[in-house]
Amino acid sequence: MTVQDFARETDPAEMLEQLLRDRHSCRAFLPDPVDDEVIERILGIAQLTPSWCNTQPWQAIVTRGAGTTRFRDALLEQARGGPPQPDFAFPTGFHGVYQARRRTCGYQLYDAVGVAHGDREASGRQARENFRLFGAPHVAIVTSDAALGPYGAVDCGAFVTSFMLAARALGIASIAQAALAGFAPFLHTYFGIPEDRMVVCGISFGLEDTAHPANCFRTGRAPLPEVLTWHD
Template structure:
């Protein structure tokens, strides 16, 4: 598919088939994404791929921590400290849209807990990716990292794969570090599920809205 189709069809899916992803496909995706721009070409990204028995062990240990209510301070603040409009309304809309498709009723804490726990099973995907960055790098490198992540997700679409970038893993980065052997000088940016979409998963029908250009673009004079 061309880049515009990849952009239009990239979605954060929460249901994958167990079909394996060939190693050659993973290498092709990551090599293509490594062409993402970075200031002075420093390429600040590091990727840890997990599959099979190791991935299953990681899922089991993080799910246990999740069920016990254990979390740790994230390596960085992903969301705003104080929510305000229009961001709060957007967050609520996508959150409740997802929960409705998942069959989670408002106020059902147990169902919400179980739905969130699906993050830690990679939503059934056969491949888990974890992304880290040197702690001493600054905001510009984090901006570069976002372009790298987007490049991975678009390259995956080019091979008929889907993905879901997941900040939820950051609540348990201590377990992720221990199981995957990540160095302490690396901040965990996020995890990602990667695989083939499950067409029978209800939450995969979620359609997220985008603001019109008029809401965020200002064109100056053309002449």
């Protein structure tokens, strides 16, 4: 069933739920480029995202063609050494249920691609796929206005979700990548991002390589009672 067929046969809530279920973090892409018109439609839909006081703090830089190849090569070289330097501080640590969920996701990926537990060389190779953009033909670098602080980042997070759902609805796979934000100084220099804007994340996107083992697993979600508190 196509997305269009599904839309005709379901109500809006069911369609949204199905898009959320179908969307996943794609970790292997085909090299085929996405038409500019499709990319602009994805961004146009994402532009409808709500934001605080309608500030719309997000901006996106999108690579294509040789621009993606040059950026990928430069990023891989940059990623050879040095600690992360994100504009927004990374988590200081993962604990409790957050650590458990993170480990489960990691184990699922490693099992899918054949990385044995404890094989640091193989896990390192898989981690470097982030900086190869998982072979995607495009990446969007999302930034926010520095003066809006964490609230601008929250709005940008909503924009990223809208982008990925719109992409999924149009048959385009994607993955949001905080790993790219770890090289914020490089991104500022490479793309000429002014200092009054902060790098939130990257989104690699394109056509999914459905035959690649990295795309054969799906992460779970916590049951509603774990995240919901009623107050009467």
